[in-house]
Amino acid sequence: MSRYSFLSLLRNGLNHHRRWPQAWRSPAPKPAYDVVVIGAGGHGLATAYYLAAEHGIANVAVVDKGWLGGGNTGRNTTIVRSNYLYPESAAFYDFALRLYERLSDTLNYNIMLSQRGLITLAHSRHELEAMAAWVNAMQVNGVDAEAIGTDEIRRMAPLLDCSTSARFPVLGGALQRRAGIARHDAVAWAYARAADARGVDIIQNCEVHGLIEEAGRIVGVETARGPIRAGKVVMAVAGHSSVLAAKAGFRLPVTSYALQAMVSEPVKPMLDVVLLSPATGVYVSQSDKGELVFGGGLDLYPSYGQRGNFPTVETVIAGLIEMFPGASRLRWMRQWAGITDVVHDSSPIIDRAPKPGLYINCGWGTGGFKAIPAGGFTTAHLVARDEPHPLASAFTLKRFETGAMIDEAAAAGISH
Amino acid sequence: MLLIDCPWCGPRDEIEFVCGGESHIVRPAPEVDDAAWADYMFMRTNPKGRHAERWGHVHGCGQWFSLVRDTVTHEISAVYRFDQPRPAERD
């Protein structure tokens, strides 16, 4: 892997950048691999990278029906955070955040992690109490969290309407300073480049049509480019998990919904933190380019259509203006949607599938991006060792039978 | 922005409705084992394509009904009441 640095940029600048190598190859698929990962999104690529880097399993292919990072990894609002209530979630997502904190160095690719802080607003005394519980739980779980007052919020987000006349006045908030945003495409590209450098074959535009089953075990995948045998197969396909599961003959506790995100036109810096308002359901940050990047709730019915619906746009933009009246005269520039894999408790599934030889990474719902490093790390562990990583041992399919849900939204008492 | 043909009210904009998820899920007797209960509670077909699902006209007549909708194109190919079977489909 040719190393990226300020010096290499200078050197290549002198020859008009004619010598930069490929970030990753476009290899033809081999007939067989130790592991085939379906889905070249963040979780699939990270799984392949950690299989190679942590477990010495480099004979790995990542196959995708489209382009790497073209699904939810490239469609989210780029927020990373670990402000979770349950110990299991806190440990898992904080591990992800800690990996993120080192990721640019680890992978030698600037993912532009911007730990600018995330404030979850409280609009009523009831929400303040729920927030106190949340902040306390995070502190007890060893995750950084602060309860802050309206003055502090006004200082950090001067254009947020903190007046008492607001329809939903801001009474306080919970701040996680280590939370923030990262460049989503760069995360996919960084993992792809690093995995490729360790020998992983990333095979794009190679749709999986079916799974090859022999003697009750999954032993490979049928693809648009022919059959590929595999010792183990991992599915990391988010909103399309049910489709793949159906090919393997089982169902998942997953429903696919479109989650929209949208951006305004770019303007000079106006918001230096990430904000989330439970009352409006809107979360918003400002990208380094200057666009307000924001979203809200899911579209209202199951969907595989990667496009957004207008009623949700109306709701979200009205919510944004409620928070930032000054944004009324900014302009909405683009909307898009990703297909999220929603499960009842909004916690992931990292587990062996009901079919031997097949492993599942799904259930990220609206929050898969922030989990990518931990999702890949623990999925790689599961695949390599055939046992759940301790950080992910609660996130199995068994919980749907036992009822041991890890339902953050239900427990938090506020939406988040 | 779906236009949904409520069996009682006629075509109405989607914002008058809520979607209640997959239709034709049979609620088991409480004697079933945990796996069967989990299957009823959580496991969903979640097809990419035609999906029979329940909708409630909650900002209209208040009635619930089923429809068949393509989850990719959002084309609605059938609307039917709860006391009617899922219509046979043309392809």
Added chain:
Amino acid sequence: MRRLAEGGRIDRSQLLNFYFDQRRLQGFAGDTLASALLANGVSIVGRSFKYHRPRGIMAAGPEEPNALVTLGDGALAEPNLRATDIPLQDGLYATSQNRWPSLGFDVGATADMLSRFLPAGFYYKTFMWPGWRYFEPHIRRAAGLGPAPTTVEPDPERYLRRYHHCDVLVIGAGPAGLAAARAAASAGLDVTLVERDVEPGGSLLWRGGTVDGMDADGFIAGLPPLRLLTRATAIGYYDHNAVTVLEHLPPGGPARQRLWQIRARQVVLATGAIERHLVFPNNDRPGVMLADATLHYLRRHAVACGQRAIFVTNNDTAYDAALALAEAGVEIAAVADVRRGADGDAPRRARERGLKVLDGVTALATTGRGRVSAVRIGDIGGGGGRWMEADLVALSGGWTPTVHLHRQAGGTVRWDEGALAFLPDQARQAQRSAGAAAGAVTLAQTLRGGHEAGAAAAAALGAEPSVAAPVAEGCHVAAPRALWQVALPPSAGKQFVDFQNDVTAGDIALAARENYVSVEHLKRYTTLGMATDQGKTSNLPGLAILAETTARPIPEVGTTTFRPPYVAVTMGAVAADAVGEDYQPRRRLPAHDEHVAAGALFEDFGPWPRPAAYLRPGEDLDAAARREARAARAAAVMFDATPLGKIEVFGRDAETFLERIYCTPVAGLKAGRIRYGAMLTEHGVVLDDGVLARLGPDRFLLSPSSGAALRVHRWIEEWRQGEWPDLDVRIANLTHAFACVAVAGPQARAVVARIAPALDLSPAALPHMAFADGVVAGVAARIARVSFTGEVQYEITVPASHGAALWRLVQGFDEITPIGIEAWLRLRVDKGYIHVGSDSDGTSLPGDVGFGPLVARKTGDFVGKRSLLRPDAVRPDREQLVGLVASDPAFVLPVGAQILPGQGVALPVPAIGRVTSACFSEALGHGIALGRLRGGRGRIGDTVEIYHLGRRLTAQVTALPFFDPKGERLHG
């Protein structure tokens, strides 16, 4: 650049003053800001995003990448508006953007000098050491375009929304759209025609031509009746033929903009085409424009965009512009055609009229300070060439049909090698494209296509046009020739593809070299097409260059997804009236004004502003709540309980139905009596608690908690219809039809006796958990004995229209104190009554919060029952509701504090519970709290460690209730 003495669709009698960068300039009515700037000789209008290069006006429509300005100032400022879309008004105040200190001298332009070290994606390769955080603030300040808002005040201007249905919606009132709308309207259909421009006509207004022998105005005057919206841009095409249209309303109108949501049975997309530029070194110098734009400015605004022009084209259309400019007195130095021997009518005409036409050549470079002064014209292979002086370089790189809406509607496109364009192919919705949007080139083709599309839309609706297709003179057009970039080394200068984001052909080559060869990777890696123009001019040249670089055919590279909105939309217009108080309208209590008069401090609970407490002089919320709580224990209080749910369930099978809905027993409840109960979700989680009264053998009244009334109603209705349609049950939500005042306290009976003197209120006649119907102040009322406070309590329910009168009546008694929700909720803590949502959450099972014994008494099935048998539901260490008292009894434990698993344990450690409600108990004289604790019911009497925001303290676990355990007071 100058204004011509005659011609144009401007009103020279209306002189308008306007400001650009504080310079006062003048234009005419009918100008856009762009045409007025051109007429005033303003060459540089903005700076590009990345390299801060000086840029001039390039286009005349929504594809303009360069001429972005901030309009207005202060609270009225709006950044990033295209000068080409702004009709000139008197006093208009525009400011250029993304430059400091001035447009002419911009410090940010140093980025241009360093540009060889700042290729596409340079930031991914560096800034990792010592850390991105040291660089990010500087990058952010350099990026962005227009100024950020500076105010938290609401938008001073209004926006409206409108819903509209029609038979046929025609988008675009150019020749194709006019012909389509004319055909459909002549068939007697209800037609809506929307046009982005200030007037209909489209290219007829500047390209000219006659339709059925008439000019544009004549043709338009002859249209059959239809609804025409001008300055209205279709921005999104959604499912089931729903189209959003943003309409700009004239100054002085009811609002600034109006967003239409139009549902059409048939749609015709006559959205035209956008001219592309040519890609060659330094093609971004001010004075380099699109050829069609020069014609537009000439004919619409009587502006000659230069004095000496060179046209560079790969197709026939630029010749018309060249001829028109020549006729207007602009010297045409040459028309450089990348083709050889183009035999179309237009090139022939140009040659005949003596224009100098150069074949097989293109522009290879430009020069000039501030504005182009010369262009090097040479072989299309990049060789040779000579400098030719010109202050206007007009480019035509071919035409890109505007297929955005077609694609948004799910339609497919196909690559047409002859037209060098993606054309609409299959439609998925009831829509069809016509005119230039469908690849038509000549006016005759455009009119015919438009008419056919309108006729087809009519036919789909069973109607037939009563007019014939309009005709125009045909002409021969020669095919364009692809020339996507010039094969020159990087040292020859940057070849701009995306002007606003400064994406060059070299950037695309770099992306290809690094294997970012998907069109999506290209877009994201180079930012091609991601600027505010969303790549209207740049996307196709960009992907064509990628195809060329990677030796793939263009259709294999494909296009990026076309996403709404077609043009960026002021967010206020999307929110429309859903702002301020109307964002989520509040619901007022019938006695709201009485509460105000009584000194209420309001807090929002869901949609209701409710009195939290009634403040007396010098009191804060806590002091008032404590006084009110004392009054409840000592005398009598009145509480506005109106938001409490009131859902009637009736029918032969009502009892059977409710027995299945409640997790607590319903059967056996006698008419006139009330029970407390709870209902679960199918997950076994407590959905709500509340009382239900049996009004008669087949009639019940459910009182879900205030916040849950609507949810419970919808939820039980769904169960009734979906699961048990065989039951004879009906459900009516009457919550908002009635008002309710609760009177509680030792003297409550005395008060109620005076307002309902006919009623026997003796405990024997009306015991706790019973109700009676009576008359209060001449109005039918229901008086129910329930208790949330632990005191004797009557809830008096009257029609909502009498709610205020009832409040005034009760408030008139000396022994009565109005009590707000704060004290009301504190009183129940004395009794250990849960507040669903505070003491329970979305994981709480009935056994966790004290319903275990009641649930155990039920034998039949009920919603959620089976889930209570799962292993996690029966584990002994579930969190259970307990009482907590701080070791220092005067201290009130903070709500949200966590309970740690031992004294002095180190963090991190999993908590074993938390404080869910807490207050100072006036009855007991010390602080009390409710909390959830793992295995809590087995830990009564234990001392536990409490953690709150870094502090630790201890508390005792106690049994519940804290106060009056035998319930003597409420039964009294």
